[in-house]
């Protein structure tokens with residue numbers, strides 16, 4: 001993870017914001033972990049999704065062909081996600097559609113995967129479980145176990161929901177995923193620029 005200041009700069013450099021519909025919760029979570037501003041609307045009606053997507057200038061991600069048709073019709077930005085063989089392929093598709101040729105590691109640890117809030121750096125003292133203060137706290141996400149405090153010295157906390165993060169085994173998997181993604185994005189970028197624009201890959205982008 002990087003310092004909160006560096007993370008904020010990375011966030012500002014990410015000029016694409018997403019809106020994922022109900023079927024794409026895992027994709028939304030991954031995009032947030034990579035550092036992309038991603039709203040997830042699990043229970044919203046299509047009208048509401050379109051309204052928020054347009055108002056906030058977000059790329060709407062959907063696996064629903066009917067919703068995608070409406071996105072195209074109203075001139076909103078969107079990517080049809082269904083039909084890929086794996087989550088990795090879906091992510092490659094989404095990112096390449098938006099001109100992103102590299103995810104990189106810099107955005108990791110800048111956003112909360114649960115709520116999309118910004119993360120800020122905390123010391124171990126700040127996240128230590130203080131029994132006097134937390135007797136009535138039933139949210140496990142804001143309590144860091146003593147054994148974690150003992151072997152980590154860098155923590156991040158979501159300023160919106162309070163969830164606390166630290167460098168753990170899952171981040172190794174995320175970094176491996178990013179390396180995979182970036183390799184595929186570079187491949188695709190080379191393929192796209194070396195073939196004609198008739199590539200069928202472009203058929204599901206509504207704009208851009």
Ligand SMILES: [Zn+2]
Nearest residue numbers: 112115158161
């Ligand atoms: Zn959060």
